[in-house]
Amino acid sequence: MSTEPETTEDAEPGTPDTGAEATAPEGGTASAAGSGDTGAPDTGGADGPAGAAGSGEGDGTTGAAGDRPAGDGPAGDGEDGSAGAAGDGDVVAGAEGGEGGEAAGGDAAGGDKAAGELSEAEAELLAQRLERERIERRKAEKKAPIDSGAKLSGTAADLLAAVRAVESGQKPPQTVFSEPAAPRRPAPEPVRRPQPVPAEAAPPAPAPAPAETVAAVARLLADAGAPEALAPQAATALGEGAAEVLRADPWQLLRITGVRPEQADTFARALLGPDCGPGDERRGRALTGWLLEQAAVAGHTALEPAALTAALAQRGVPDPDAAVQSAIAEGEALAFQDALDEPPAAAAAPAAPGAATGAEEGDEEEAERPVRVLIGLERYALAEESLADGLARVVNSLAKDDGVDWAPAAASASGSAAELIRAVAGYGLVLHTGGEAARAEPAALVAAARALGLRAVAACHTPDGRRRFAALLPEDAAPEAAVTLTGLLSGAEGPGRDADGALALDLLVVLDAPQLDVESAAMVVESLPDGARLVLSGDPAVLWSAGPGRVFADLLAARTCPQVASRTPDPGPLGELVSGIGVGELNQVDAPGKELVIVPVRDAGEAVHRTVQLVADSVPRALGVPAEQTVVITPGHGGAAGTRALNAALKERLNPGPGRFGGFDPGDRIAYSPAPGRTVPGQVTGADADGLHLTCAGAPVVVPRERVEQSVRHGWALTAHQAVGSRWPAAVVVLPGDAAQVLSRPWVYTAFGRAERHLSVVHGVEQALPRAVAEVPPKPRTTRLPVLLRGQVPPAG
Numbered sequence: 001m002s003t004e005p006e007t008t009e010d011a012e013p014g015t016p017d018t019g020a021e022a023t024a025p026e027g028g029t030a031s032a033a034g035s036g037d038t039g040a041p042d043t044g045g046a047d048g049p050a051g052a053a054g055s056g057e058g059d060g061t062t063g064a065a066g067d068r069p070a071g072d073g074p075a076g077d078g079e080d081g082s083a084g085a086a087g088d089g090d091v092v093a094g095a096e097g098g099e100g101g102e103a104a105g106g107d108a109a110g111g112d113k114a115a116g117e118l119s120e121a122e123a124e125l126l127a128q129r130l131e132r133e134r135i136e137r138r139k140a141e142k143k144a145p146i147d148s149g150a151k152l153s154g155t156a157a158d159l160l161a162a163v164r165a166v167e168s169g170q171k172p173p174q175t176v177f178s179e180p181a182a183p184r185r186p187a188p189e190p191v192r193r194p195q196p197v198p199a200e201a202a203p204p205a206p207a208p209a210p211a212e213t214v215a216a217v218a219r220l221l222a223d224a225g226a227p228e229a230l231a232p233q234a235a236t237a238l239g240e241g242a243a244e245v246l247r248a249d250p251w252q253l254l255r256i257t258g259v260r261p262e263q264a265d266t267f268a269r270a271l272l273g274p275d276c277g278p279g280d281e282r283r284g285r286a287l288t289g290w291l292l293e294q295a296a297v298a299g300h301t302a303l304e305p306a307a308l309t310a311a312l313a314q315r316g317v318p319d320p321d322a323a324v325q326s327a328i329a330e331g332e333a334l335a336f337q338d339a340l341d342e343p344p345a346a347a348a349a350p351a352a353p354g355a356a357t358g359a360e361e362g363d364e365e366e367a368e369r370p371v372r373v374l375i376g377l378e379r380y381a382l383a384e385e386s387l388a389d390g391l392a393r394v395v396n397s398l399a400k401d402d403g404v405d406w407a408p409a410a411a412s413a414s415g416s417a418a419e420l421i422r423a424v425a426g427y428g429l430v431l432h433t434g435g436e437a438a439r440a441e442p443a444a445l446v447a448a449a450r451a452l453g454l455r456a457v458a459a460c461h462t463p464d465g466r467r468r469f470a471a472l473l474p475e476d477a478a479p480e481a482a483v484t485l486t487g488l489l490s491g492a493e494g495p496g497r498d499a500d501g502a503l504a505l506d507l508l509v510v511l512d513a514p515q516l517d518v519e520s521a522a523m524v525v526e527s528l529p530d531g532a533r534l535v536l537s538g539d540p541a542v543l544w545s546a547g548p549g550r551v552f553a554d555l556l557a558a559r560t561c562p563q564v565a566s567r568t569p570d571p572g573p574l575g576e577l578v579s580g581i582g583v584g585e586l587n588q589v590d591a592p593g594k595e596l597v598i599v600p601v602r603d604a605g606e607a608v609h610r611t612v613q614l615v616a617d618s619v620p621r622a623l624g625v626p627a628e629q630t631v632v633i634t635p636g637h638g639g640a641a642g643t644r645a646l647n648a649a650l651k652e653r654l655n656p657g658p659g660r661f662g663g664f665d666p667g668d669r670i671a672y673s674p675a676p677g678r679t680v681p682g683q684v685t686g687a688d689a690d691g692l693h694l695t696c697a698g699a700p701v702v703v704p705r706e707r708v709e710q711s712v713r714h715g716w717a718l719t720a721h722q723a724v725g726s727r728w729p730a731a732v733v734v735l736p737g738d739a740a741q742v743l744s745r746p747w748v749y750t751a752f753g754r755a756e757r758h759l760s761v762v763h764g765v766e767q768a769l770p771r772a773v774a775e776v777p778p779k780p781r782t783t784r785l786p787v788l789l790r791g792q793v794p795p796a797g
Helices: 098-114 120-143 154-167 211-223 228-238 242-248 250-255 261-275 281-297 305-314 320-329 344-348 358-367 378-396 407-412 415-426 437-451 463-470 485-490 518-527 551-558 572-582 604-623 643-654 705-711 737-742 745-752 768-775 785-790
Strands: 029-031 334-339 371-376 429-433 456-460 482-484 507-510 533-538 563-565 596-600 630-633 669-675 678-688 691-696 699-703 712-714 728-735 755-763
Touching (some): 228 242, 242 250, 250 261, 250 281, 261 281, 281 305, 305 320, 305 371, 334 378, 371 378, 378 429, 378 518, 407 437, 415 429, 429 437, 429 551, 437 507, 437 533, 456 463, 482 485, 533 551, 551 785, 572 596, 604 643, 643 712, 669 705, 699 705, 705 712, 728 745
Parallel strands (some): 429 563, 456 482, 456 507, 507 533, 596 755, 728 755
Antiparallel strands (some): 334 371, 669 712, 678 691
16 A cells, blocks of 8 residues: 555545444544444433443433443433433432331321221321321431441441541551442543653653563564564564564564564464464454554545555455454544534435424434544544644633734734734634745734734744744844744743743744644644634645644634735745746746756756756856755655765765764764654764764754664755755755656645745656646645534634
8 A cells, every 4th residue: 555545535424334333423522443332431412421320410310230331222312311220200219218218108108008997187187197206206316326326337337437446546447448439430630731842852762672572572583584673673662571462463563663564474474374364353453553554654644444444455454344343443543433514405405205393303314414434543533633622722712802902013014914913913813824925924923912012932843944034023032032843842942831831922823834743733732821822824835744634724724713815925036936836837937047947857867967066066156055055855765866866976076975973974964853754954063972963953963873874864955845844045956757756736836945046957757847736736635623623613704
């Protein structure tokens, strides 16, 4: 399966064939089983709490413990909250009804027995006399001393005995403290604000597995003919007893990054022998999880069952539906049923003869409300739901009158900047779209907000973006007014956090918003205090985030908040070229100052040669732009003209050396990835026992030796995803012939837009370039955010 499963957001909702009828709760409830059973106690809805002996909120009916699980059969179906066998509407008294209840029962029996012998008056006198006697007995009992807790039992009796034991100096009975408390519903956990993490540092590596665990896994891998080098990763991923886990389920090897299904199959055959087969339930579960991880790499937060089962079938799983259901049952995947809007045609369709009316008709429509079934991993499901909750809080927590007068600031601005200020004045969440020149508008907003005494901060995707934005602010602006998003969340930049763990600010403007994936976006909104304003600003035509989700595009499509589209165009020939690409047109532009140069090539070898010539000689000589200020952008890492080949050639020309430090030499340009999906350009300054020493955005960074191979690459040539969020005085975009199939309008727009003064295009794809710009939109991503938002935030008027 490719990393782009063939699924579209507009496809009809499909339900995997589970053999059972699936329910469709509103709001997208995550289900641990495809048959509608959530696998957890039902804490919401009209049925009341699920339990062995539940008490309803309606008529007070209670049932015997263990009679019937709540929600199973008639006892759990009513809206009155009844449970158990007593479901007919009768009020059933509890077991401890008190003496009055017992006496009343006995008296009533006696009255029934004598009804034929006493007159109505005599019966009334008898009832009054019995009532007076009962009252007298109660008064006497209240005045009498307590008889050593004779009427108490269980914990109450133990507590009384403990009190008396303390009064007499004896030790309290242990039963008071050792007996387990009655089961009770767990209280909801308090909201925990995300805590700071080190800035621009690699995520903390998990604790190394014990040596004996690694050794046991290494022996197992060697016996099966697998590389022993995987042992540390397998031991860390699978934990203590990793060897036993792999022996019991060899396909757990897929949990190790980089392992492919065919490699796991080979490992399984070596361990299981003839018992190994493509239909093994363990194989189906492991492949389901692996495919969902690959889908996340491609940007999806979940997959439709049809896409997932088709991919499983391509991997030789004979019963894909059963494999998906097994993964859901084991908690390795989650099933979601998200309610969709009723199709307009359904509302206008005439009622069928004999159709139900009134309440029955409403029930039928509710039952037939269409749902979209998706399968996903818990990690991204929680992030997407947390993001929707946080955005709803941002929208709804803004005070109607916070005492800030934005009118003078809006009056002093002009055009789209004034429109943006007015929108922020009235709403907690605002979206702003535009190109590079449009960044002046959020800069005007931040300056105006800080002049009003508000704590306003702009966060950018990269250090270069922070530098460019800071240049747009007034000269006297505080340094913390422009930060990187990573630095802000970590606490290394910006105003820090308050006592509750929230960011100490009133307005946050996030630049480069299309680069927000669901996890980073969720962290941003969770970090905002109540009443703070959030502005998401970016160019919707650039490549989407490297991580799963398409947060900015989903918000634009949902229309849940004001949207301000900038009317400020990017200037010059390059601005004209990129603006045309954004609307699907590859126009010819006049470039009197050599802003644009097209260099045709016949093959990849010539593309590499001409690229090195441009960076090292032509651009510096003709335009005065040194090689260190020129970036090379190519579609991928591999291939004859990918980043690896180009970087090797550029290093040989610009900074030759033996690569003494893991292939690097002082002076090498590098691309450092402190976390997946984030790239920081830098330069090597040296190396020692601590690791490889870099300088990134003017700050020193030390990369431990064990992390150099996976987090540092040479950086003269980058992919468009690595380059997004930054700009250079000159850019050389390399389009070798084998890149024709991967080009798209967002890729071309992003790559061409990295140049500030000059763009050279090493062109070897002929008509594939204009065709990609005109006909190849971004690949669709399957996400749940629009549906989750629809249930919490109404569309903006």
